[in-house]
Amino acid sequence: MPLDLDLSSEQDMLAEMVAGVAERYCPLSTVRELEDDPTGYSTDLWAQLGELGLIGLLLPEEHGGSGMSMVDAVVVYRELGRALVPSPHLVSSVLAGGLIARGGTDEQRSTWLPSLASGESVWTVAVHEPGGGFTEGGITARATATDDGFSLSGTKRHVCFASAAEHLLVAARGADDRVDLFVVDAGADRLTLTQQMTIASDTQYQVDLDNTPAVRLGDAGTGWANWNRTLTQAVILLAAQAV
Template identity: 30%
Template sequence: MDFNFTEEQEMVRDGLSRLVREQYGAETRREVIASEAGWRPEIWAQLAELGILGMPFSEEDGGFGGGAIDSMIVMEEFGKGLVVEPFVPTVVCAGGFFKHAGTAAQKEEHISAIVSGERIYAFAYAEPRGRYDLADLQTTAKKDGGGYVLNGHKAVVIAAPWASHLVVTARTSGERRDKDGISVFVLDKSTDGVVTRDYETVDGRRASEVYFENVHVPGDSLIGEEGGALPLIERVTDEAIAAQCAEACGAMKVANAMTLEYSKQRKQFGVPIGKFQVLQHRMADMFTEYEQSVSMSYLATLKLDAPEKERKRTVSAAKVRIGQAAHRIGQESIQIHGGNGMTDEYAIGHYFKRLTIFDSEFGNVDHHMKRHVSLA
């Protein structure tokens, strides 16, 4: 695929690449994810200062006039360093809701807070029994005067331990799996009745189980149309999938490079294992998987503004292809590294974990294969 970036985008890529190299070495990252906080607010502040957090937003909304391609560039570089700071939950997901459906007041308050790095947002959408179905909701939002009362449980809310605000999907009418009757709200995490249980994920990030117990929110916390938010949620999650596909490509590129370098250094029977033809074939296949994934990542990003059906099919195709490639590259990297690859000291194990978890976010390979076929 012939794809040329603008001069400004190349400058952003170069700057981010340098930042990740200098600030996200393997040892530094291990120390960060093992710390009590699990992330570095100073890095987030630096990203805000560099304008990275404002890139996907229009100038009218207080951003720098970029879009999905800019998010793709950012996430690919983040993937190379396994950056844990919550760009997707805050900028892509929360920012996407405000960008596409927020009122003027919501945009002024929330997008400006995202761009400045003042607030962290988490997207609370998944439920324990949902199985990737965005319409399968038991969390409810009942009308109460001019506002709403939220009750329910959201599972594996990435970045929630760091978040100041939550973007929540809830059912305002209808039955559990109805496509209609779904709404989106934004609320301060410190609101009475919000209870969280925080934990570390397998790939080194932080998440929470979030419980809403008679949480009162004002009417202006509603984002978009009451009861008609499913198309909006699908659009934002497709944007998040495209961003994470780019992240997976960055991680796969580094995993391939690490594996190739290791094969040149590790000796067996007196020669580097990279001399063995069978391993050369496997690493060639890994490279091919990566190159195909990059092309699919670009395609998915370019189709985010296409008609709904075309967008969904393309994003699902990318998620399937990149999910398969991430699984294969992760597995092959560990096997070629041998037992060393599973130790915490070797960085390849951390890339393996992130590439493995990628498949489960916003729908796994099986889910997106079914969605792709259903839209034929």
């Protein structure tokens, strides 16, 4: 039986809607202006995506998401890419939201996902390190247990939209040398952001942590497997954005 690769009428309508919103709230002139804005994205467009339920499009409905399919998400990302829209959607909703949905405790999911899915709070992920590549072996940041959680030390680079984020999900090694993910509040002590200049003029930061307080996401020893599963989904959407 041949595989049906055609979009449904609902998905065609979704594409038209996203294209219209992008054209209205983030035209090319706005994209150019955002190159010099440390925030790096249109808050007007972000608000519209939230009203349409598209920020949490892949997140579970029980936590405020829309529970849409990956094909739906591909449709959305294709239109965002066509309009060259800079947005924290990938790092906040797809990566951070996906990591919390897959690996967080019940309490963490119910605490963090609703505001993330609505767009009220923006998250980012801090994984890659100077010269560390894209493998688990490249993670050298350390997590040390404290009386009320953990403290993190290390340097992360290419952290997208860090200046706009309320929380960062940081990959670090614990006492058992396994990589876990840790939540750091943007206003935490001993957290420093330095904007990186990129060829694309997009919003990326170096993040320096020096015994910065943090909370572990989910169970010990599950962080890297969770990251790999979620990253696979994000790569598919990046490809759709580039079409």
